Amino acid sequence: MSEQVKKFLYVNRKAPYGTIYALESLEVVLIGAAFDQDVSLAFIDDGVFQLTKGQDTKEIGVKNFSPTYRALGDYEVTKLYVEKESLIERGLSTDDLQELTYEDEDDDWAEKPSIRIVSRKEMGELMGNQDVVLSF
Amino acid sequence: MAYDVNGTAVEHDEEGYITNLSDWSKELADIISKAEEIEMTDEHWAVVNFLREYYDEYQIAPAVRVLVKSIKKSLGPDIGNNKYMYELFPYGPAKQACKIAGLPKPTGCV
Amino acid sequence: MASLHTVNKSPFSINSLKSCLEHANDGDTILLIEDGIYGALKGSEISQIVADKIGSLSIIALEPDMKARGIDSSKILTGIITTNYDGFVELAAKHDVCQAWL
Numbered sequence: 001m002s003e004q005v006k007k008f009l010y011v012n013r014k015a016p017y018g019t020i021y022a023l024e025s026l027e028v029v030l031i032g033a034a035f036d037q038d039v040s041l042a043f044i045d046d047g048v049f050q051l052t053k054g055q056d057t058k059e060i061g062v063k064n065f066s067p068t069y070r071a072l073g074d075y076e077v078t079k080l081y082v083e084k085e086s087l088i089e090r091g092l093s094t095d096d097l098q099e100l101t102y103e104d105e106d107d108d109w110a111e112k113p114s115i116r117i118v119s120r121k122e123m124g125e126l127m128g129n130q131d132v133v134l135s136f
Numbered sequence: 137m138a139y140d141v142n143g144t145a146v147e148h149d150e151e152g153y154i155t156n157l158s159d160w161s162k163e164l165a166d167i168i169s170k171a172e173e174i175e176m177t178d179e180h181w182a183v184v185n186f187l188r189e190y191y192d193e194y195q196i197a198p199a200v201r202v203l204v205k206s207i208k209k210s211l212g213p214d215i216g217n218n219k220y221m222y223e224l225f226p227y228g229p230a231k232q233a234c235k236i237a238g239l240p241k242p243t244g245c246v
Numbered sequence: 247m248a249s250l251h252t253v254n255k256s257p258f259s260i261n262s263l264k265s266c267l268e269h270a271n272d273g274d275t276i277l278l279i280e281d282g283i284y285g286a287l288k289g290s291e292i293s294q295i296v297a298d299k300i301g302s303l304s305i306i307a308l309e310p311d312m313k314a315r316g317i318d319s320s321k322i323l324t325g326i327i328t329t330n331y332d333g334f335v336e337l338a339a340k341h342d343v344c345q346a347w348l
Binding site for chain 2: 009030033034063064065068070071074075
């Protein structure tokens with residue numbers, strides 16, 4: 001079985017509410033999580049806006065799906081790579097992002113951060129090291 | 137299509153999931169459970185309440201395996217296992233329990 | 247394990263090409279399709295950024311999309327090659343991973 005596990009990378013490059021890409025990506029990730037693959041999520045360019053805290057969509061009449069990112073840990077999606085340069089270009093820092101964690105089954109359910117800040121160079125290497133890349 | 141809750145109509149879709157999540161009440165849950173031919177016990181309510189809390193926090197209905205794992209953690213392995221969940225909700229815990237809990241059909245559930 | 251990247255948006259309205267160039271690894275191939283072919287133009291404000299990558303990356307533009315937009319080979323950067331639909335299919339088949347920059 002283990003030899004069938006593939007490395008899947010979901011690349012998120014769009015802001016959350018202007019287009020449907022971000023929500024579609026999140027739904028595909030949640031559905032795809034049932035297949036027990038080695039899943040990573042990448043947030044680059046405007047995709048980093050998906051993870052900002054304090055989102056409130058009441059007045060634009062669409063569903064606020066930012067709390068759903070906090071459920072990813074339950075789905076064993078625990079690697080969310082966020083690109084540092086994309087944050088800086090947009091005047092953001094890690095303090096502007098939601099705190100996302102997962103419970104590590106192999107470490108007595110210790111709570112660990114899911115967000116990993118990486119450089120653009122590291123992000124490129126991560127992309128080059130996948131079996132499947134899905135773009136949103 | 138609508139359920140009749142003490143004279144008030146609560147809209148639902150063709151599969152019986154209610155249209156407005158805020159229309160939910162315990163009385164409605166009883167009505168839906170009867171339509172699903174489920175006799176609600178404390179364990180049923182524990183699952184339904186868990187689902188409502190999960191949805192409130194994460195804005196999604198959890199997948200079955202997530203539900204089972206979480207129930208196992210909060211209520212113990214006697215209740216939190218696949219077999220028992222399907223005894224409680226024979227047509228699928230996520231699908232049936234979500235309907236009774238007034239949640240949308242779970243993502244990825246066909 | 248080299249990747250094939252496709253870019254289908256104009257670099258003058260969306261940053262997909264720039265982001266793609268910055269994330270692609272040496273030896274990767276970038277295929278410019280649809281409005282993405284405008285990224286092959288010489289003398290544009292991003293030409294230099296594209297030209298600097300020719301060599302470490304293989305940059306290819308799709309002829310039918312160029313023709314449709316009135317762009318012939320004389321207008322594109324030296325070192326960018328062109329291909330047709332058959333070439334597109336061959337590229338896709340040759341690479342293990344295809345990554346679309348939307």
